[in-house]
Amino acid sequence: MKNQRDxxxxxxxxxxxxTARETAIAKExxxxxxxxxxxxxxxxxxxxxxxISKTDAxxxxxxxxxxxxxxxxxxxDVLFGLQQGTAVLKEIHREMGGLEHVEKLLGESAEARAYQxxxxxxxxxxxxxxxxxEVEDELEALExxxxxxxxxxxAPVKQPEFTPAQKAQMARDRAQRRARExxxxxxxxxxxxxx
Numbered sequence: 578m579k580n581q582r583d584x585x586x587x588x589x590x591x592x593x594x595x596t597a598r599e600t601a602i603a604k605e606x607x608x609x610x611x612x613x614x615x616x617x618x619x620x621x622x623x624x625x626x627x628x629i630s631k632t633d634a635x636x637x638x639x640x641x642x643x644x645x646x647x648x649x650x651x652x653x654d655v656l657f658g659l660q661q662g663t664a665v666l667k668e669i670h671r672e673m674g675g676l677e678h679v680e681k682l683l684g685e686s687a688e689a690r691a692y693q694x695x696x697x698x699x700x701x702x703x704x705x706x707x708x709x710x711e712v713e714d715e716l717e718a719l720e721x722x723x724x725x726x727x728x729x730x731x732a733p734v735k736q737p738e739f740t741p742a743q744k745a746q747m748a749r750d751r752a753q754r755r756a757r758e759x760x761x762x763x764x765x766x767x768x769x770x771x772x
Contacts, residue, residue: 578643585636589629596625694766706748709755 599622606615673679739747 578639578646582636582639582643585632585639589632589636592625592629592632596622596629599625697762706751710751 599618603615603618603622606612606618
């Protein structure tokens with residue numbers, strides 16, 4: 578179609594040259610006094626101009642057709658892209674197992690979290706204060722080991738003797754610290770605080 582358009586444009590240029598030549602011929606014949614031949618040259622010029630206007634109309638139709646074809650090709654490419662995208666989305670959804678599978682996984686995840694929280698709570702409630710103190714001491718030792726602090730044995734020192742009132746106060750302090758830690762854990766999990 579583009580070749581046809583180019584040929585039509587070349588034809589128009591040739592016709593423009595021919596019409597200019599016919600005008601020149603008509604002037605020559607008029608200068609010689611032959612009006613009949615001058616009129617004939619003007620009629621040929623008029624005919625050539627009619628061909629040029631018809632060529633213009635054909636050229637406009639051809640350009641419109643070319644634009645329509647190019648637009649149709651763009652639409653085809655867009656449609657192909659949409660088809661490819663839809664196919665990829667369907668494949669992804671198929672691999673995910675559908676909405677039911679996602680809901681099932683979310684449910685299983687929630688159940689697993691609830692189970693873990695129950696186990697943690699049971700273990701926290703069943704441990705004695707002495708066990709809890711040992712766990713805290715072990716945690717501190719692990720933290721020092723991770724931080725790269727080497728624990729050297731303590732020099733022999735005579736342990737201070739605590740009065741029963743001091744021991745009771747230290748036990749109360751440890752219990753309050755544990756209560757604050759549990760409250761912080763419950764707050765992190767979003768559980769309501771129990772009075």
